[in-house]
Amino acid sequence: MARTKLVVDPITRIEGHLRIEVQAEDGRIADAWASSTQFRGIELIMQGRDPRDAWAFTQRICGVCTVVHAIASLRAVEDALDIRIPANANTIRNIVLGMQFIQDHVIHFYHLHALDWVDVVSALSADPAATSNIARSISPWPNNSATYFAEVQDRIRRFVESGQLGIFSNGYWGHPAYKLPPEVNLLGVAHYLEALDWQRDVIRVHTIFGGKNPHPNFLVGGMASAINIDSTATINAERLTDIHDMIKRARRFVEEVYWPDLVAIAGFYKEWASIGGGVDNFMACGEFPEDDIRNIDSYYLPQGIILGKNIGEVLPYDQQLVKEYVTHSWYEYEAGDQVGLHPFEGETKARYSGPPTPWEYLQGEDKYTWMKAPRYNEMPMQVGPLARMLVAYGSGHEGARELVGEVLGRLGVGPEALFSTLGRTAARGIETVLLARRMEKWYDDLVTRIKGGDTATFNGERWDPSTWPASAQGYGYQDAPRGNLGHWIRIDDGKISHYQCVVPSTWNCSPRDAAGQMGPYEASLTDNHPLVDPERPLEILRTIHSFDPCMACGVHVLDVNGTPVTEVKLP
């Protein structure tokens, strides 16, 4: 049977601009190409700048992962200049980053991913009393009365009948791949709306420590928000109480709404536990240091590599094994298209070689994306919550083992189910529960130290550039919500001379490499993957969204031989 060429562009409900092309055959996907269609060149812009400003520049790589690049950048500079931050600053960064994970994962589930599984229109035919019974049976969350669900349903009905469907226009409502009963659809819609209010509240942790969200402020050497329990203008008891309440509300929503919804919805889509597995290598650099970042054993989520789905063996992670290829990307290397380069040696020269716009198809083109192809020891790797939870599980992390066991048991599936589209979505939920609980410990640590008289938030020993070596280089890493993130910096004469990021969505949205190996999106779309109706490619959205794509993060460039940015004169 002939293959059908299909383009899905724009992929919506993601960050940034992503184009997916596939070839469909007999109701399945036979081949796939992932193309990132935006390029900004931020790393090139950073050359010649003050390294203390780097966090602000890299933060603007992405407004969804807003604190992620800032913290990775701080760690790179602090590694290069051998700066040790105070314990309070480390804990505050964990609280800020932890809330970023929790909020980002919940927004992803309800506002970016849920509409792939929840049919809004079907919710209109639900019996609100039955929805109420389901809600009570899975959670103590108080918004669970039949009256409440009837009101939500009435709201949706009037909205639909208005004829102005807004963001719900042209959804794939009624698609045969939607399996939830109307009552569960109504539950999902109700919590979609509640989560909108919740996320706005809990993220204010960032505002207290960083002044705003998105894009809160950070500081090389610590945090700028001073602690003084006797001042109105600093972190004091009133601010700490506000933070503690947000942590409690975040945990309650995660445990009583997100987690029960996730498990309940997953129960209707068990076939997706054997779909979309794709690349079977997983990489986690680990996150949430509870001591200095250099003490890898102190990370709450451990570091490691899993190859060939072998959870029984967690291998050590070594950043020196990372290389990037441009064989199928719109760049060129001096040594040709077949070589891979480590980020410290990375060179990038953008060279678009695709067809003129408007495009019809990119499939068939040698080069088809602005993403490079990162490889670890020549292998493509999946990164993100699933990689972290597998590494944690394999490392004997008690919390991860308990929750993985719980979800597998309740779904009645074996561990192989984790290697799938559903597995990625479930792992995100498991991670959110773990972090929502751990936030309490970090908060307690902070309060305990303040109580003991330690209020330091900043180490200024290396603030002045005159204390820096003439040349230094550093590696800052972070396991961000979407996965392993690396920043590599070189500093010469007090200025940035080289900056390179290898980002989670670069790993996951990678094109093919010199050896022809597909990246994770592509491999997942061609792994036992259905596509019932090419006109309404709902299944593609499910698998792509299970990775939580972030395109602005994934595309970057640094030209090591580039033009110096500017001569900056200091007063």
Added chain:
Amino acid sequence: MLAPTSHPWTSDQTLAEHLEDRGVSRREFLDLCGKLTAMLGLASVVTPRMARALEQMRRPSVVWIQLQECTGCVESVIRTSEPSIGDLVLDTISLDFNHTLMAAAGHAAEAALHSAMEANAGQYILVVTGSVPLKDDGIYTTIAGRTAKEVLEEAASGAAAVIAVGACAHWGNIQASNPNPTGAVGVSDIIRDKPVVNIAGCPPISDVVTATVVHFLTFGRMPALDIDGRPMFAYGKRIHDQCQRRAHFDAGQFVDGFDDEGARKGWCLYRMGCKGPASFSPCPIFQWNVRTSWPIGAGHPCLGCTERRFWDTMTPFYERLPQVAGFGVERRVDVFGGALAIGVTAGVAAHAAATGIHRARQRKQLPVMQKPPQDAEVNRGQD
């Protein structure tokens, strides 16, 4: 805007009927209009007029396109902080296209965009986030196989009004900073045949976006703008002139190092590189995230993100504006701040006129300088 957060507003209802359904009394509605009036900096005499306009409206179509950007502005608006405004204003529009939130993808998404533009031709509000890369035929951002420039020009052609939200849409932002590898420009560099309102900031405060839309719907025109296209109700005053830490500046009480005694007492961050004296923004007044705090309130100097080319003109971020110690600092900062902003705002005199500083200067008959003094290191970065 984001979702039908309450009883949706149907097409056969006026706003008054809709609010009644939602249990909002006439008195509550007028109270809300009063708050909006205050936020927009209008005299209370216009409150009844605003109420009438809002009551008679039907849900207007809003098309939101996202070009070369990081999605931070969408995230900001999602966290819109004034509950009554969020409930009323955002819920009262029909958000017919928004890449981050819409259910449809691919052809179905494109179809939704085109049907909204056709059905509301000449009527819809176009919101744009992101810049437009022009270099190399615009290949650095494409959507559905077309360049950002083409997408913008088509979407703007039938718009009643264009609102450029965030520094990227305003002037190009970080990707337009030296050496601007992709040739990024702002919306107003492309759209010349209709007015473009610039909501400045990286990202902007969501309330400013909200209030601008309300202004348009209420009065049938955009708010008064400075010469950079920014609404005066939000960007009419300098941060320095509205700052809670201003008294410490005037008293000569400065933070000299992060986490020092001054930092722990909440003193002025000018010496740590604060760009508040050169930045026009409502941050100190509106604040961020349900008025929780703002950058200076959290102990970090202002980066100046509401000003054009701030990545080049305001960096290094931790270097102070022209270095002047001790007596006379206020005058120099004031002159420098105004001069830095000249050319991208309504000018020194117009802005400073509302400030106490300017009145003080008039009393002392100090000169208003039109360009920075030669000894100041103004020429940071290259334009």
